[in-house]
Amino acid sequence: MSRSARLVPSAAAVLALALTGSACDGGVHGTPGGSGVRDPYFPKAGNGGYDVTHYALTLDYTPDSGHLTGKAVITARATKALSAFDLDLAGLDVDSVTVEGKDARWNRTGQELTVRPHDDLGKGETFSTTVRYSGTPKTLTDADGSEEGWLETDDGAVALGEPVGSMTWFPGNNHPSDKATYDIKVTVPKGLKAVSNGELTSQSTQGGRTTFAWHTAQPMATYVATVAVGPYKITRSTGPHGLPVLTAVDPTQVEASAKVLAKIPEIIDWEETNFGPYPFSSTGAIIAPSDAFDYALETQTRPVFPGATDTSTLVHELAHQWYGDSVTPKSWRDMWLNEGFATYAEWLYEEDNGGKSAQETFTELYEDDDEAVWAFPPAKPSSAAHVSDSPVYERGAMVLQKIRQKVGDDTFYDIIRGWAAAHRYGNASTADFTAYVEKAAPDKDFAGIWKDWLYGDGKPAHP
Template identity: 60%
Template sequence: MDHRVLSRLAAPAVAALLALTTGCTGETVQGRPGASGVRDPFFPKAGNGGYQVEHYSLDLDYDPADGQLHGTAVITARAEQGLSSFNLDLSGLDVEGVWVQDEGARFNRTGNELTVRPAEDLERGEVFRTEVDYSGRPRPVTDPDGSQEGWIATPDDAGAVGVGEPVGSMAWFPGNHHPSDKATYDITVTVPKGYEAVANGELRSRTQEDDGRTVFAWHSAEPMASYLATVAVGKFKVTTGRTASGIPVYSAVARGETAGEAAIARLPEMVEWGIGRFGPYPFSATGATVLPAGTLRYALETQTRPVFSGAPGSAELVLHELAHQWFGDSVSPKSWKDMWLNEGFATYAEWLWSEDHGGPSAQQHFDAYLDGDTEVDAGAGSDWDAFPPAAPPGPKEISASPVYGRGAMVLQRVRQEVGDEKFFALVRGWAADHRHGNASTADFTAYAQQKTGHDLREVWDEWLYGKGRPKAPKTPKAPEASTTP
């Protein structure tokens, strides 16, 4: 309608006209397409708009002999708007059928987007069930920094692992692959005789089929970002137990990687230490998976069950990935630009572990970075001051040194300013008040100032956002003697 005509209508008439085309919220009565991507500053096509996933049920069948993955994903989600169509992130793999609310749905593929058109539009607020049958030989996803993720075969082709930071989970199951959308999971994996299948959460059942294959059913009761989901298939030595406070432990070490067993054996002790430092452990299970050496170029904090490629070289590496269970897994970033909240906290946890176990204190690690003293901290000689941790230049830098080392230095500067009592109350409060949620850098800076009652703007300006090499504080406050709460 010509806006000049509309402007001449009386106000009641305008309201009546709008009522014919919109609901009370201004939303059209008919559904509209959900967005393809949530406009993350570094990965704009990751995730999808218009809905939030509540639960994933993944039924996977994998045989390392032929490398074929067969999967059925049942995704329960809630529509945040009327939807005529919506997208799922999926890389490669062949889609054999899609059903929404048990009715066949039309679909098409464009790049890494699977667009689904339900037989009937979905209403805002409706909880809907989407089933996707798919199969194929998964292909790895190459990150901007050159590393690979997704579904990765082990070097001997005798197993595989599914990992996803930041967007590789789309290579082995369809979903809303952005950390801002967290859901609970059930992952069932069928593997050949003699193989183990390890995933997140608790093992609910292990069933032997008539043909000799084994079906493993895993359940994750707490919300999880999809990049933290994992499946590992291989020939593992499995150990189980409980921590001192009763948390179930399930660890799987690839045959031939026995050198890693000593570091993994300390994981229950580390969980209890983390509870003392950071507050209650946020999940119902813990453990680790050690893959054959060379499978990945990195370790990863996959939820409840961190993944290591080869034997962990140190207890500190195990501690780092465990600390992520509080910082990164339970409290997840709102966007990939906020990665220092994951890695800065996990690196600082390493410094605290050292401080509490007879090694250099957090202050000594901080000083080592300033002085370039690699004898105290190997990271001190790296380019930790190349950019501010809250402002990585681009996606390939979200795992660069400043995100880790300088991120940890930000926390030590806060500790210097506010003292131990307020600092550790801040850390525990942050983990508790944002448990199973998402948070941004702005959320943290506001929370830190409110929780401690200190004006920390100079710390943020120089250490968190400032360009160039920050200066050591003129009169640093020596932290009080550190004791585990």
Template identity: 70%
Template structure:
């Protein structure tokens, strides 16, 4: 990776370079930035909806006037190379001011890049704080696969979802899964609205004028930018604990409360089952956010409390909670490694069904292989469109091979090593890379290390990396 032209930064005497715009992701080359590692985001957001209709829950998404944010982001990072300039990912909204370590810095913008020139070059190893004050209406970003992310207006508020590149629509940062950080997210909303985010709710304060309420959320474990969320609206809030004492915070749109009640009551049981199978839960709380159907086109494993557009079914709840281990705690190094998220979470659905009087994992595997799993033959054929470890493009990182065929890879490993060693592998994988990043090569090496007497050549060659439908041995 080329970092840019060498420069000398004047009085500081530091021989420095420009941090790269992008980390070279194979599918999203502009995402992320070189030259630094973020350790903490402190985001302070003030949300202003359409003042005339802020409490009108009958409004549709299309009729809602564009809301605005007035925000400050303070990004604490460590320089990994001497830096004369560095980039942040930030698309849309107006930058009102920018400082580095409290001193005014210059900046330029181009596309999603916010290029910052600090008043003096930053030495390698130096920890520095960049404060960006910005405002405006955040954008909704359309993914290569056609789905919407970023900032999504809803009937009674807004929703921020970030996979794979939407976080840059509502805060500046190093928007790539390879750079994880802790977070403090503070959101002020008009009184009557609520603001839900990741981690733990530290405070909820209504101002003396009683016109606004401020919610302060803290995420103490590292989190990728795409897993950060804010949900603003009207919610029924439930606070409970699991039998082990883990806090459970659930926020449900009142229109979805009745439909969600039964499945959300299963959440503690699902968490207990997943801890038994996947190992200790990696975070300090769990829960869910259920907004109205249509507020987004997909569920997402936002850290601590996954998001659902409408009441989920049990399988979807199992899937998104499994991501807390596989995807949220063990996060891919690049978007090419998505099967390590989705294959694991899909296989969790198979295992849940197997343990709860449904089809066995073998029966599900067989149905997929025979082409009888889906109602539509085109869906059955799509499983074999490309190898799970190498999606054909950014538009296909969430396609069936990444999910179903990824799960089939795990089942093949299970058949090869037996149940006892298989659970050692998936638990050990989660523990070894807890709160870190890993790629497919890391995983295959780990499996081979854990079962050195077994030969995985056929699995890797034909099921993980092979094109087309493998000949079944």
């Protein structure tokens, strides 16, 4: 108990308490939550003071005009007493904001939508914010030149969010460290499909427009949320243990995609053997028009591809469902925990299917003298423009092979399965991973691997 709590308040203090609201009358004194979570590469991403538990998004999109109307109902828990909080929203026009059903004041500065609720929010309080918005969603160009956000196609659109593009189509706490469940309802002109994450819970047509409702029951980071609008062909099948598989394929890509997509059940079965039980309640893929964008993305339960893909890339993006989507990095500095693992999954799949062993792939990379692989350590990308460069992928995978060399196959597979289980649906950092490995094999010394392969500059002297 503080010293002041034992004193009799002065008349001035009593008046001040009466004017501002006090603990005596149930009032809450909050402070602003703050913008950004100080991510080392994307400092404006995310916001402080609250944790989102659920997004309910209701969208209406017309491809001919490019116009999007949206309502976001965001359920969150205050992690401190709040007088204001920020949401990330780039572009689009805000029509209204309410908190707990009461009109809230708000203002915009760049990507920050600052909300001032009618009443301050207490620490630990669960609250609901409703944002109504509209306009033409933006496409963002990243520091590495790639495009993300809301990407228009000839007859629809695809929403891609890595690293920050989700804020172009819904307001939120746009950082991997804050995961939530989702309901995404999308209305489009009749004849088009709207595909998203999770399971399709309803579909209805009225007045020449069709509404698709999707539900994601397991926690999902904003950057792996997606919507794809277009004349997609929907195919349903089942995977291991009756797992629902749903694929959505652009009509121009149906024939070219059929053979690879048919492998999804077999790939999931192989990955379960290596990585543990599949973490989500459905799986599948979205094959977008080939000219829509130029990279694949591990959107949760349903990875997105620019046109027909190959088996190796499909293995990679499905492996992300364990490493990246279920076990999500605490910050973008930990990106190699996504990409190094998914790249290593490609190596293992080739090893188990009559191709090169992972060790042979490792040795070829080491001896190839490709300077790009050694440009920076996988755990310390040189800048935001390079978080998706070769060291994060290939050298990240090489770290895993070095661990495998050190501990042997039995312990190694225990480690990668155990890691996925220990942090299932959560977030983890590189420090969490190294500590997990050291605890799993306490009789081994990993200092050299961390120093030379994970954090060290340049090419290690010995493979």
